[in-house]
Amino acid sequence: MFSMICGFVTNIVLDPLMIFGIGPFPTMGIRGAAIATVLGQFVSLAVYIIIYFVRPMPVKIKMSYMVPDKLMIKRLYSVGIPATLNMALPSLLISALNGILAEFSEKYVLVLGVYYKLQTFIYLSANGIIQGIRPLVGYNYGAGEHKRVDKIFKTAMKLTVSIMILGTILAWVIPYQLIGLFTANPETIKIGVTALRYISCGFAVSAVSVTCSGALEGLGKGMPSLFISLSRYVVIIIPAAYILSRFIDANGVWAAFVVAEFVTAIYAYITYKKNTKIESK
Template identity: 50%
Template sequence: MNQDFMKTKPIFPLVLSMSLPMMLSMLINSLYNIIDSMFVARIGEDALTAVSLVYPLQTLVVSISVGFGVGINAAVAFFLGAGEKENADRSAAQGLLLSLLHGALLSVGGFLCIPYFLPLFTSDARILDWGMEYAYIVLSFSMVITVQIAFEKIYQAVGNMLVPMVCMAAGCITNIILDPVFIFGLGPIPRLEVKGAAIATVIGQVVTLILYLIWYFCKDMGLSLGRRNMKLTGEICGKLYTVGVPCSLTMGLPSLLITVLNGFAAAFSPVYILILGVYFKLQSFIYLPANGIVQGMRPILSYNYGAGEKKRMRRIIQICSVMILVIMAAGMLLFLLAPGIIMKLFTADVVTVREGSAALRIISLGFVVSGVSVICSGALEALGKGFASFLISLLRYLALIVPAAWLGIQIAGVTGIWTAFPVAEFLTAIAAAVIFAVIYHKNVGSIPS
């Protein structure tokens, strides 16, 4: 497969062609998350709270998988841009093998963690039983997640966005169809409630991986993932982990943030844990177009970096920045104008709807400015500067928001948790712009025009 189109095709249609398939697949994935929560909520608020408590662990598995996948993506695209096909093959194959190993470790670690993690946030026996039941099932399939995400990033690196879109969409649609079947029971399948939601989830994940394997073995992807290329080498592993480790830490920070904020919220009422769980699922829906653009931009930018196309790189970043800021402005308006309607999708409780609506309005005030951090982090990852991207996310998801939430609680009670979001986004955006400008000038500014 020839990837020269990444440095010859007009930028705006190129970004759209690379981003739209990922936006669509991520949209379906986000809709699944929301619909899944809606089905679980029909069992009762305790069931939704139980699933919300497990959400940070699920997010951690996905975050580590995506983070390392970004390392694979950046390495493969860079080597293809530099004309080093053999190194691109090795990067993809070794990345796939390491992803399998990561999945095994995550399953074992999750099993050891579950009995100690969930009781930190509730002593309610029913919530704990449901939460542990759900967690043991979904975490046992961590290897499926890590490998399917590795395939996703490899296909993106060669400019093929159709395969990830189809595979991810098929898995999510399978989830959506099977949720009511396993949760409420249908025909010979008994009513399994929260356990049924977990079973539907893992079946959907398996469907996605099977489709990736079928596609790989039936149609040439332009890379060789054979055993010969899977032999681990220090050079390739170093390049994968240089971006992958910081990016995995970056992607894992939201899980840590959710855990900390759940601890803060639990001091007030389980209602606020539910609201946080709903928000973080909605957040993935709001941010998905921006993340889709970043996923489309990343291999294009890496390829042109490897090819030394300095002017084209600058234009790619400018166009993607405008697109992301417009999208985040639309998300902010949605949360400001219709928070009550959104909350009623998850609960009919008047107090929960009222408190949730207030939270969504406040949090959304940071959406537009957060676009600066999103584009800077994505561009730095494309340049192979994973640590710098991690630093931005560390500020955004931990170093600024947690102290802001703690201080906000002292001043305004639970409202201080919601206020911490826009405060942290504004401060992080300033830091992100400075970090990106310095690194971009140092690494790209030296490329001959």
């Protein structure tokens, strides 16, 4: 985290200096922003290397470890490819929903973009918990500690649900202020508040699919996790958004989020139980 912060701070500081040509830097515009980003990444790498040598670590980098291992590569890609697709699916969803919303007004497209910026704060917090449980679930499941895996899963579920409930409360208590961070247009804010209240009804339920998907990845079961994400981002929500928008206009798109979260939550929980076969005592 410290290494990443060093890179972010470097990027943030260098951006205005290199874009606008402040101090010793020439004016480079968007090229300066790109260079600042790369320099920030180099700073993060440098901090990683310094920490590696200064603080003793149990894992060492050696050339002998660079020899390809077919079994290891297979195991890495069996989880890595589905995880990569999981990250790409939201972009596919936004593109599809933009196409549906564009039929009504560009304001709805803007509101969808605003919503995704806002929900990032909520879902990134939940994903932080999910990333934390992945190694714990994997280690304990491999050691045959099924009761502990079950406990970790339930604890993560409670924490994730709590975050989502907090997000729901904020969406209902201060929706005008949240949407107002991105636009001053009264009509757009009104549309955004309606969208936020619709979509937030599925926040708490989404914790089930998010937790199940993350836990399955921790167990090395990438494909079941991918199927959960496909259900959540493509299979259910896109057809639901199109059908509901024919009946209740653009609000049907917002309602589709809730429908998708409830259906996917049921599927995700069944999939998780089927793939883990944890014995409850």
